[in-house]
Amino acid sequence: MIDNVMSELIIIGGGLAGAEAAYQAARYGVDVTLYEMRPIRQTPAHKTGLLGELVCSNSLRSVFPDTAHGLLKTELTIANSLIMQAARATSIPAGSALAVNRDEFASFITQKIGDHPRIKVIREEVTLLPDQPAIIATGPLTSDALTAAIIEVTAEGSLYFYDAIAPIVDADTIDHNLVYYASRYGKGTDDYLNCPMDEETYNRFYDALIEADRVVKRDFEDEKFFESCMPIEVMAHRGKETLRFGPLRPVGLPHPKTGEVANAVVQLRAENAQRSAFNLVGFQTRLKQPQQQKVFRLIPGLQEAEFLRYGSIHRNTFINSPQHLDRFLRLKLSRPNGYIYFAGQLTGVEGYLESTAMGLLAGIFAARDVLALPQFRPSNESACGALLDYITSPKVDKFQPSNINFGLLPPLEKNIRDKKLKKQAIVQRAIEAWQVFIAQAHR
Ligand SMILES: Cc1cc2nc3c(=O)[nH]c(=O)nc-3n(C[C@H](O)[C@H](O)[C@H](O)COP(=O)(O)OP(=O)(O)OC[C@H]3O[C@@H](n4cnc5c(N)ncnc54)[C@H](O)[C@@H]3O)c2cc1C
Structure with missing residues (x-):
């Protein structure tokens, strides 16, 4: 001592x-x-x-x-x-x-x-x-x-925390022609950028997500964490529709111009008041970094996104x-x-x-x-x-x-x-x- x-x-x-x-x-x-x-x-x-x-x-x-x-x-x-x-x-x-x-x-x-x-x-x-x-x-x-x-x-x-970090992308690298600001059911201010997916795009994204390589879990990183903060790919493995009823649910997010409700919607939340960076809501992940680039760039609007931070999950204090x-x-x-x-x-x-x-x-x-x-x-x-x-x-x-x-x-x-x-x-x-x-x- x-x-x-x-x-x-x-x-x-x-x-x-x-x-x-x-x-x-x-x-x-x-x-x-x-x-x-x-x-x-x-x-x-x-x-x-x-x-x-x-x-x-x-x-x-x-x-x-x-x-x-x-x-x-x-x-x-x-x-x-x-x-x-x-x-x-x-x-x-x-x-x-x-x-x-x-x-x-x-x-x-x-x-x-x-x-x-x-x-x-x-x-x-x-x-x-x-x-x-x-x-x-x-x-x-x-x-x-x-x-x-x-x-x-x-x-x-x-x-003790299990850090479940979603990726963050540079706002300047988002294709703003493909995304729109709206909050679900128009509640509150339009703080989210929404990336709508039609069925074909969703299927392509889903298949890539399921197939992508993950970081190997350490012995001391027990599984109980995953129930409270589940990685997006683990959720996807539970079934093709799980994401569409979870973080990618499209309800309450019609396109402001056409009124159309997409098959699935990825929401991006601003990281700062200047809206210079956005995180992918619900996208905490164990995918390897090159795989995150490959899979998440399939999301409409993010095809050329630059990642300021990659998603990760590990024990932290x-x-x-x-x-x-x-x-x-x-x-x-x-x-x-x-x-x-x-x-x-x-x-x-x-x-x-x-x-x-x-x-x-x-x-x-x-x-x-x-x-x-x-x-x-x-x-x-x-x-x-x-x-x-x-x-x-x-x-x-x-x-x-x-x-x-x-x-x-x-x-x-x-x-x-x-x-x-x-x-x-x-x-x-x-x-x-x-x-x-x-x-x-x-x-
Ligand atoms: C499993 C795992 C993987 C990671 N992978 C990466 C990665 O790939 N890239 C990356 O950038 N970051 C990674 N990190 C984060 C990484 O730990 C930090 O980036 C960095 O090592 C933190 O530096 P630090 O000096 O704060 O802590 P550490 O480098 O962990 O140093 C803390 C030191 O304190 C000592 N210590 C602890 N308790 C006591 C005590 N009571 N008395 C005396 N000594 C004590 C420890 O033995 C250790 O040497 C990872 C973290 C973990 C847990």
Whole structure:
């Protein structure tokens, strides 16, 4: 247990977020003690005792600078991220993605952290929240005892969730000639975009959905989840009509011009007030990502849709960050001997680099508090700032984890019609905003 630790900052969890946070805080000259329970105690998904182990895919997504993940990489690199250093040093050829040799990647991180004069690594499970400044970065598979301790301070009924995430598409890539705004039975405002399917289109879509490859389920991801939040393809396997009486039911959604009721209707719900991104309602899925593209592009209006986020389902643990964290990732509930910060996937971001980004920010914020330096926040025009804003902004109605996507960044003041130029302008603005933050944070 943590007692008599003389370091200025404790970090619990040596995954992507915890390792990044430790590295960033130590750069400030803060003494850090990093607790990692592996290999003494394993999670159901990790296999080694290495810090920064990737639990699943070895891909850190796109390298193209004009994609949301490309932008996140640029920002992390500007901030001298340890995880990005490891990724570049251990990358392997993977087309447009930054993929890594996973063992070399985690070994690089383990060695850098282990060799750092200001970081001490202790292999131990932490079961209580420390009574001194600390960052909790224990990830989606936080151990049961610590989860119980977090539940106690957040007063949440439970922190375990099975994330059932529906895909999100870029509004600019929807064919608006084939879809229409309407809400069922005209109730409320016309907030949904509706994609009508005739019988032939539905049959083609159904057959493709049934045949598509799914991601293999992990042992610890039990089936009981599926009853409460069923993947679209599992529902489809129950019978050809199940979807037409479920999420694709057409009743109450006649076409506003012809009055015709389609055979089936896929509804898209806006992700933000600017309606720049839409999610596919009821389309939580375990289909592999290329299969999602192939099958969901059969939906009228989505034939050229760009996916900002793919659907997924996996076990997760996250806190209701907008309710519990302040603007600097600190637990709002005040504690007598220093702030408790949260970082990584626990904060409700989704993905390797997103977790890293929240580790990086938590490390900077915590170090500045320990050293009694003024705090700065990155603008939400940057990718890291947009993620931070998303998880700490109380304006989100029902908080759900998110990966980075351009839908989280505010629209440009002046709209640019050309899609490529528009993305370039958003990326340029983001990098400038991020550079301002990094200059302030390291002044
Ligand atoms: C099964 C599964 C598959 C996933 N696949 C992908 C994918 O393909 N791509 C992707 O981008 N994201 C994926 N994710 C999400 C992924 O977990 C995160 O993106 C990322 O690893 C989160 O980083 P983190 O630092 O927050 O947590 P982690 O990387 O999980 O690190 C948390 C660390 O805390 C340690 N720990 C836990 N409890 C304690 C304790 N009480 N005391 C001390 N140490 C503790 C753990 O051992 C672990 O090392 C997946 C998640 C799961 C669960």
